[in-house]
Amino acid sequence: DGGITQSPKYLFRKEGQNVTLSCEQNLNHDAMYWYRQDPGQGLRLIYYSQIVNDFQKGDIAEGYSVSREKKESFPLTVTSAQKNPTAFYLCASNPSWGFSGNTIYFGEGSWLTVV
């Protein structure tokens, strides 16, 4: 079945460590996104990518990095520079760029906890 797969579901990180969250989609979507959600809050955009080898910062990109080497993959690295990384992270994808009538689909999310 087509969809968006995020892994791991739960991840614990020690302070000062970098961690990478995986996001894979087999929907042949061009655009991919990473959102962060804090408890009881809405989603905030971290990074997005319109096409392979291209990505742009969202509203809260500081302390995060991404890559888009393949169309189906958009991994997010949470670096040690991110001072408050404990949150729920959501990956999403969209069929095309520039057409606002298309829907965006989400993965099931990854919980990151700093210990």
Added chain:
Amino acid sequence: DAKTTQPTSMDCAEGRAANLPCNHSTISGNEYVYWYRQIHSQGPQYIIHGLKNNETNEMASLIITEDRKSSTLILPHATLRDTAVYYCIVRVGDNAGNMLTFGGGTRLMVKP
């Protein structure tokens, strides 16, 4: 960018229609209205979207006012499994691509 305003929370009796309002008074002509819902600790689920005509699918109906400044999501026969946070979203303009900007949403509690 158009912003949306939703009530923080609403209650609905099981089996009754749930009507969730959303104000988007600054929406522009080519922006769509989207509705998503999120059950705790899961990814948001797409419900429905529309431009200016009313829309209906197997999950819900979307009623958009003629001036497009507000809309209502209708769950015709709410069940306990419809308890979730519902987000009304207007798609950001083309210079920012197809991003979705989420607000706080409406926490719908369906009660027996």
